[in-house]
Amino acid sequence: MANGKILLDIVTPEKKLMSAEVDEVTAPGFYGEFGILPDHTTYLCQLGVGVLTYRMNSASYFVSVIKGYAEVGMNKVTILAEVAERAEDVDIERAEKALERAKNRMSSDNDVATDNDSVFDFERAELALKRASTRISVAHESGLN
Numbered sequence: 001m002a003n004g005k006i007l008l009d010i011v012t013p014e015k016k017l018m019s020a021e022v023d024e025v026t027a028p029g030f031y032g033e034f035g036i037l038p039d040h041t042t043y044l045c046q047l048g049v050g051v052l053t054y055r056m057n058s059a060s061y062f063v064s065v066i067k068g069y070a071e072v073g074m075n076k077v078t079i080l081a082e083v084a085e086r087a088e089d090v091d092i093e094r095a096e097k098a099l100e101r102a103k104n105r106m107s108s109d110n111d112v113a114t115d116n117d118s119v120f121d122f123e124r125a126e127l128a129l130k131r132a133s134t135r136i137s138v139a140h141e142s143g144l145n
Helices: 092-107 122-141
Strands: 006-011 016-022 024-029 032-036 043-056 059-073 076-086
Touching: 006 024, 016 043, 016 076, 024 059, 024 076, 043 076, 043 122, 059 122, 076 122, 092 122
Parallel strands: 006 076
Antiparallel strands: 006 016, 024 032, 024 043, 043 059, 059 076
């Protein structure tokens, strides 16, 4: 884009969540947060779980992102996320219940799962906790709650 903007596309396996010209993008990389401004160098990186923020003029917008990849090209950022949710789409009550379930699951006796006699899956429980807390954070940061 020659106008000092970045084309931001956020795509999940289910749908194209959004496409917009933005001024700045900050995303949760697997190894830490990274930022992108116009004319950024190209690269590809793995996403972690966290809040993606983009700025349009003086307004900031928030998206919950759960794993995936970010492809940064010349003034274009494509987010290929396993799960992504805009702040206005977050069901706060549902997210808070999911957070409570995840906390309870991680704090209980986790040696053996009771449902199918398999070993407790810590990574899955941790992901559920991060996902729920990220969704709540996105909604709070946007001022929608």
